[in-house]
Amino acid sequence: xxxxxIERLAALVEVVRRLRAPDGCPWDxxxxxxxxxxxxxxxxxxxxxxxxxxxxxxxxEELGDVLLQVLMQSAIxxxxxxxxxxxxADTVREKLVRRHPHVFGSTVVSGSDExxxxxxxxxxxxYGRESALDGVQRSLPALQWAWSLxxxxxxxxxxxxxxxxxxxxxxxxLEELRQASTVEEREAEFGDLLFTMVNVARKLGxxxxxxxxxxxxxxxxxxxxxxxxxxxxxxALKDLPIDELDRYWEAAKRNG
Numbered sequence: 001x002x003x004x005x006i007e008r009l010a011a012l013v014e015v016v017r018r019l020r021a022p023d024g025c026p027w028d029x030x031x032x033x034x035x036x037x038x039x040x041x042x043x044x045x046x047x048x049x050x051x052x053x054x055x056x057x058x059x060x061e062e063l064g065d066v067l068l069q070v071l072m073q074s075a076i077x078x079x080x081x082x083x084x085x086x087x088x089a090d091t092v093r094e095k096l097v098r099r100h101p102h103v104f105g106s107t108v109v110s111g112s113d114e115x116x117x118x119x120x121x122x123x124x125x126x127y128g129r130e131s132a133l134d135g136v137q138r139s140l141p142a143l144q145w146a147w148s149l150x151x152x153x154x155x156x157x158x159x160x161x162x163x164x165x166x167x168x169x170x171x172x173x174l175e176e177l178r179q180a181s182t183v184e185e186r187e188a189e190f191g192d193l194l195f196t197m198v199n200v201a202r203k204l205g206x207x208x209x210x211x212x213x214x215x216x217x218x219x220x221x222x223x224x225x226x227x228x229x230x231x232x233x234x235x236a237l238k239d240l241p242i243d244e245l246d247r248y249w250e251a252a253k254r255n256g
Contacts, residue, residue, distance in 0.1 A: 013085065016071045020079065033073055040069045052213060098122065117155050132156045143208045146198040154202070163203035169196045218256075225252035 019028040043065045050058040074085040099122050101107035102115065109115050120132075129135060132155060136148045153159065160166050173196050177189040201208040226248040230237050237245060 012067070013071060013075075016068070016075050020072075020075050028072070031072060031076065033076060036069060036072060040066075040073075043069055048213075052217065098126075116151075120152065120155055141209055143194075143198060143212060146195050147202055147208055150199055150202055160199070160203065163200060166196060166199040166203050170200060221256055222249065222252035225255060 019025045022029075043062065047059065047062040047066055050062045070088070071085065074083070074088055077083045078085065097104045099119050100115075101118070102109045107118070109118065123129070123135060124132075127135065132152045133149055136145065136152060138145065140148060150159075160169075170193065173189065173193040177186065177193055180186040180189045198208045201211060226245070227237060229248050229251060230240065237248070240248075
């Protein structure tokens with residue numbers, strides 16, 4: 001990092017401390033780790049949105065907002081004597097060095113897959129984890145939670161040898177969904193189908209959360225195109241038969 005960057009970060013730290021000072025901003029002074037929880041989550045999702053949009057200016061801005069959250073949390077902790085920003089930096093630096101023995105030590109790895117396995121093994125040893133699934137947060141979005149659990153299970157060999165096994169399982173789960181006769185059975189079978197589809201994504205090297213976000217974004221864009229096209233024709237989608245809706249949808253697909 002250039003000296004200029006260090007100076008810029010130091011200047012930002014001082015701004016945050018000024019905001020938290022007795023004569024600073026009333027709103028900033030009222031914040032606590034708990035009150036900032038929702039904001040941290042919101043800022044993280046805005047970073048993801050900027051990445052999805054491939055907007056460099058927006059990504060720079062949103063990363064700054066996440067950095068602000070880190071600095072605010074650290075400033076609050078420093079005021080109460082719990083930890084400092086420097087200790088936060090020390091903790092992550094030490095963790096990176098410790099978990100990359102192939103970079104900072106003599107360990108030899110064959111590729112990124114082995115790096116991930118070693119990382120998980122080191123985490124398990126550090127935290128005294130008994131299960132391969134320990135440490136996966138239940139608060140994750142459902143698709144991400146499923147993907148993370150499956151990756152952990154695969155690390156200890158519980159996995160199909162190739163994607164064909166997962167694809168065969170999808171066909172099996174689809175048939176079970178068709179045969180389900182109660183709401184409870186349908187919900188369970190639908191969940192099994194989604195879980196298996198996550199396995200297919202993982203075997204293909206796809207993050208299912210990213211894939212669904214991409215598809216949902218395309219649907220939103222195309223549906224808005226449909227609405228605009230219908231309005232231009234003096235019509236409303238809700239008044240159109242399905243064949244007309246399909247015509248507008250296909251046009252939207254061709255345009256984007």
